[in-house]
Amino acid sequence: MKLSISVALTSAVAVLAAPAPMxxxxxIPTASSARTQLAGLTVAVAGSGTGYSRDLxxxxxxISGNCNAREFVLKRDGQNVVVNNACESQSGTWISPYDNASFTTASSLDIDHMVPLKNAWISGASSWTTAQREALANDVSRPxxxxxxxxxxxxxxDRSPDQWKPPLTSFYCTYAKSWIDVKSFYQLTITSAEKTALSSMLDTC
Known part of the structure; x- marks a missing residue:
């Protein structure tokens, strides 16, 4: 009986001590699917960025009820998030997957576009309609x-994976898979250097 109680207490402590999930x-595709998607992306020289504006x-x-895309993501990605009637996060815990930093105040977080909007612009979105660009900027159905x-x-x-990588190296795999999935779905191009960096990051999976 004492052994059972000891094991139970040890298990409970382990659960309490476990870090919050990312x-x-x-x-997010599997590594195998991401490699297939990466192979299917068009390699091209990036555009100049002329004419880009975030307002585009x-x-x-x-997104859902009173929740806009920002508040929706904060609620989705946090733990024990409490929101008010306007869907504004009042409390909760968030772990930033890029650097493993922990927060208890929503205002300390940014909502990052995995594929930055300017990068999307120079890789094909400059020719899109405003509605298409809006869909990318608010997409909660993909990573x-x-x-x-x-x-x-x-x-x-606005940097691509050949120019910037998350400080947390253990996140390289998820980062690359997510970047590739978004570019594949929206049929955006990648540069040769970008493709090499993404392939290298997938090797960490």
């Missing part, structure tokens, strides 16, 4: 929107 937006990618559409630390998001900026 957020997992929908649609309307953000934070209503495009992530709640991350403001510092990681701003360090990344």
């Amino acid at each position: 957020p997992t937006p929908p649609g 990618f309307p953000t934070w559409d209503a 495009q929107l992530w709640a991350v630390s403001a510092s990681a998001n701003r360090s990344k900026g």
Whole structure:
């Protein structure tokens, strides 16, 4: 009986001590599927960025009830998130997957576009309609929107994987699979350097 109680207590402590799970937006492919998608992407020189404006990618559409895309992602990616009637996060715990930083205040997080909007612009979105760009900017059906630390998001900026990688190397695999999936779905191009970096990141899976 004493042994059973000891084991039970040890298990309970282990559960309590376990780190919060990393957020997992929908649609992340397997490594194998990502490699197939990567092989199917068109390699091309990136556009100049001329004419780009974030305003051309309307953000934070209503997603569910009173929740816009930002609040939807904060609620989805956090633990024990409490929201008010306007769907604004009042409390909760968030783990930034890019750098493993932990937060208890939603305002400390940014919502990152996995494929940055300017990168999308220079890889094909410059020829899209506003509605198509809006769909990319608010896509919660694929791994495009992530709640991350403001510092990681701003360090990344508009850079592609050959120019910036998450500080947390254990996230390379998920990062590459997510980036590839978004580019594949929206039929965006990649540069040769970008393809090499993504392939190398998939080797960590």
